[in-house]
Each structure stands twice: as structure tokens, then as C-alpha cells.
Amino acid sequence: MEKRRTWGDVFRNAWDGVRATASTERNFKVHLALCAAVLLLGALLRVPRLDWGLLCLAIGLVLSAELMNTAVEAAVNLTVGDRLHPLAKKAKDAAAGAVLASAFFAALIGLIVFVPPLLTLAKSWGWL
Numbered sequence: 001m002e003k004r005r006t007w008g009d010v011f012r013n014a015w016d017g018v019r020a021t022a023s024t025e026r027n028f029k030v031h032l033a034l035c036a037a038v039l040l041l042g043a044l045l046r047v048p049r050l051d052w053g054l055l056c057l058a059i060g061l062v063l064s065a066e067l068m069n070t071a072v073e074a075a076v077n078l079t080v081g082d083r084l085h086p087l088a089k090k091a092k093d094a095a096a097g098a099v100l101a102s103a104f105f106a107a108l109i110g111l112i113v114f115v116p117p118l119l120t121l122a123k124s125w126g127w128l
């Protein structure tokens with residue numbers, strides 16, 4: 001009988017997926033760096049609790065989309081190998097589109113959260 005996977009196994013496999021994606025996917029590295037910058041800026045500007053919630057949602061959305069994109073690419077490559085196929089293109093383009101959509105709305109959230117306190121700061125420093 002097949003050995004039952006423990007919660008530890010489940011989390012280890014999931015973490016392996018995050019680490020493998022972080023070490024091989026350039027876009028994921030870029031998004032990780034941007035997420036770190038967003039968290040730093042949020043802390044420096046002392047954004048309110050609700051805004052932290054929005055930022056965490058945006059970060060989770062973008063990183064999840066990147067991980068799903070990597071999963072789709074790997075599954076498609078496994079299936080078609082080096083062959084070109086319109087369905088492979090459709091799957092990869094849709095997965096890339098999911099990353100684009102999540103990054104676009106995350107950027108909107110960033111603007112909504114950061115522009116007002118940055119404007120206030122700029123006014124208090126006499127820049128505006």
C-alpha cells in the first residue's frame with residue numbers, strides 16, 4: 001500500500017517548488033526583489049493595517065501567478081517536448097497573461113497605497 005504523506009511532506013514539496021522556481025526563473029527573482037522593496041517601503045511609510053492587507057494580497061497574487069506560470073510551462077514542455085503546437089502556445093500564453101494581469105493589478109494597489117503618503121511626505125519636505 002502507498003505510504004500516506006504527512007503534512008511535513010506536503011509542506012516540504014511545496015517549499016521545494018518555491019525554491020526551484022526562485023533559483024531558475026528570472027521573472028520570479030525580479031518579482032521577489034520588488035516584493036521586498038514594497039515591504040520595505042510600507043514599513044518606512046508606516047502604512048496603516050488595512051493597506052498592509054492589500055499589499056500582502058497583491059504580493060501573494062503575483063508570486064502565486066508566477067509559480068502557476070512555471071508549473072504550466074513545465075507541464076507543457078513535458079508533454080510536447082521540442083514540438084511546436086498551437087495548444088502549447090495557448091497554454092503558455094494564457095499562463096503568462098495571468099502573470100501580467102496580476103502584476104498590473106498589484107501595481108495599481110501599490111499606487112493606491114503609496115502615492116498619498118509619498119505626496120504628503122513630498123509636501124512636508126517642501127518638494128511640492
Ligand SMILES: Nc1ncnc2c1ncn2[C@@H]1O[C@H](COP(=O)(O)OP(=O)(O)OP(=O)(O)O)[C@@H](O)[C@H]1O
Binds near residue numbers: 025089093
Ligand atoms: N511548444 C510550443 N509550441 C508553440 N509555441 C510555443 C511553444 N513553446 C513556447 N511557445 C511560445 O513561445 C513563448 C515563450 O515560451 P517559453 O517556453 O520560452 O516561455 P517564457 O515565457 O520565455 O518562459 P519564462 O517565463 O521562463 O521566460 C510562449 O508564450 C509561446 O507563445
